[in-house]
Amino acid sequence: MASKLLGLRTLFSQSLKLLPKHPYNNSVHNLNHFSTSSTLNVNFFNKLPAEKLWKSVTSVSNAGAKKGRGKGAGRIRIRDLNRGQVIGVGKINMLWPGLSAPVIRGRELLKQQRLPDDPERMEKLIKLRDSMTKFRRLKLSPIERGWSGSRMPGRSIGAPDPVGDEEFVGFDTKVLQLRSLLIMKGTLGRTRNYQAMVVTGNGQGLAGFGFGKSKEAQAALRKAKNRAGKKLMNFEIYNGHTVFHDFFTAFGSTKIFVQKKNEGYGLKCHRAIKEICQAIGIKDLRAKIEGSTNLQHVVKAFFIGLLQQRTHQQLAEEKKLHLVEYRAENSYYPTVVASPEKVRTKEEIPKDETLDFIQYILNDRVILKRKKFPRFYESMPSYQIYLKKYEKYRNHEKIRLNLRAEYGEIKSFLNDKYPEEKAEAEA
Template sequence: MLNCRSILKLAQQTGALVQQKLISSVRQSACDLPKIRPCNVLQQQIRPATFFNKLPAEELWKGVTSVSNAGKKRGRGKGVGKKIAKNLNKGQIIGVGKANIVWPGLTGPVVRGRELVQQQQLPEDTEREARLIKMRNEMGVFRRLRLAPTERGWSGAKMPGRSIGPPDDIGEDTFEGFDTRVLEMKTVINMKGNFGRYRRMSVMVVTGNGNGLAGFALAKAVEPRAALRKAKNRAGQQVMHVDLFEGRTVFHDFFSQFGKTKLFVSKRPEGYGLVCHRGIRTICQVLGIRDLYAKVEGSTNLSHIVKAFFIGLMQQKSHHELAEEKGLHLVEMREENASFPRVVASPTVCRSSSDIPSDEIRDLTQYALGGRVVLHKKKWPPFYTNLPFWDTVMKKMEKVRNHDKVRLEMLSEYGEVRSFLTEKYPECKPIRFSKSDKNAEGDN
């Protein structure tokens, strides 16, 4: 009987014997072959070529992240397209590597003065690897765009409301003094049968010189920068002139409508400011309007608001045109002038009272609004005026009612708060306390 140990020993001896016979047979066959001289051996350099070293990086990334046309039709590929690799060529300079060597004509001048520069070894740059690593780590890091407060748009760093400069020059025509503001910037998608979802950027801008010249335009392009440039130049080719009253506001109130958007614009006195939609405010800034009130009713589609406002500006009439059209004197009454009537414009031939029909609209505001009347909602009193304590409060305040108004009138007229007895009794005037008097009383 053979045990496991004897079987293993017998197998090892058999394997060694077979190996020796194989080696001897190979040696015998090698001796029988004719000897080959080294000069007869042909050496051929082999460079295995694949698509990795034939295609550029952009094509490789496109092959990884792209979606077929059939997939685009079904709405696939929405989350792909982000590159996560780093550009290892960034920071690399031709001729500069780990071995810091001066190469004349590449990394250094060939001749320095009268001396011919020779190739030489420089000390090793220990900070080179650290700079490259830092530069590569900063690649792809999102940094929030920081803008000055005056350069921001309607919502932080977004484009709507921001300035993109004047339009490009057209030959000898320059747009000096013009400023272009972005009104709307959005992504529009058109579904194609062969390309799938075709995405483009839609940009609406307005440009003006702040002195009555302005124009707006809409443009589309695949890239945002191209869409902004196209819209800006197109707006510069569609400039319109708008007459301004005193160079700051409109001539009269007007009503305009585009689609479902209704716009009521009111003239305001100097110093009132711009109380209106932010799109209308941006147009007024590039146009030169400083005092205006506008109320938007209906749809708040920005393109409709812009078109309705420009339609109203182009349809407004000057005071002389209104007087000639009505055949009546145009009289203005302002609250700041105590409603004192002032003739602004007179017609060439004025109609008499017998020539004026009884149902004719004589109010300029209502006539400019096309017979419409602006709805002013009633301002309801505060809720606490219906509570029981309000009557008690009014009874207590009755003795000091309107004292603040009387005090302001006295200060504006006499320069001090005084009584009707002040001329007879000079001591009948309020005592003025100062901080020094209070400090003196405190020390005492």
């Protein structure tokens, strides 16, 4: 240890001999008079710009991407670390000449001084700090956010782009599907594309749907929206709220049974069908899907069914018979809604012809319904006593009307049990 100290002393004495001497005497200069020069330490973090540093964090090599690496790198939000960094601005309200204030004001030379605290200035600094450090997701209202939170299906993307001088006034476009597709190519390898399906309409019977593909999601949505605007179809709406009649439609292995409903019923159907109905202007409808629920097949099948539906006048001309409507709100009073030019007589109608309206418009198809089992209380003696007491009310005017509408005749609950009594009464 002593030898090391001795070596340091000799080295220091030799360095003093090499120092420059004062021109007036031989004394050594004071150490405070030395001039110093700063050297920059160059490393990885201050050599490269911010873009290169962020790319090293968020990117992945082609070989790594093929192996499935770097899937979570896309979630990293690239931030501007220089945002809000103003020289001379800090938590303490200070006056810095040359930074936050001029050096000379008039003939006065400004000096560094602390100013009184300003609460408004502190609030601005806190907001700026929070905007830099905290990432807040854009919150949408439940009506605008679509089917599944922050994803695009179900959200509105506005009207299609104008075509020449014509603009789509009153139109709105809803996203039905947005999915990513992986396509294998010989030169580029596995590439990712986006496919979008949208429906656009003005809510007054004019609507259309379209598809779009692109390498970016926004470009695919824009293509689909503009194609939907170029393929508009006109649909007639019965009384401004529903379809003209029940219908059956199919596309591929998807089958849809659509039922006409009264005003105020609402839309009880698949969410894609609901968006299509809102784009067209249909307010009351019920749809039941059987088979595959492939979204593209559902949309195509429903549009085919709407195009194939017929007005009441067309149905009357097809059958050459009067089209009569019975509605509960009209107390089942028969109302003629359409009449053909030439009406067939009873003798001209074949015996095997389908005269049931529902069976005719569904092309002799039958909707599957759940089997109805007798109620648990029907076999109880108390229920039989209730039916016997209720028997005397069957001759009331409203009940007679309901019996004729439901069974086609005025009958008792005992007619099924004793059919011979019915034959004797008719005789």
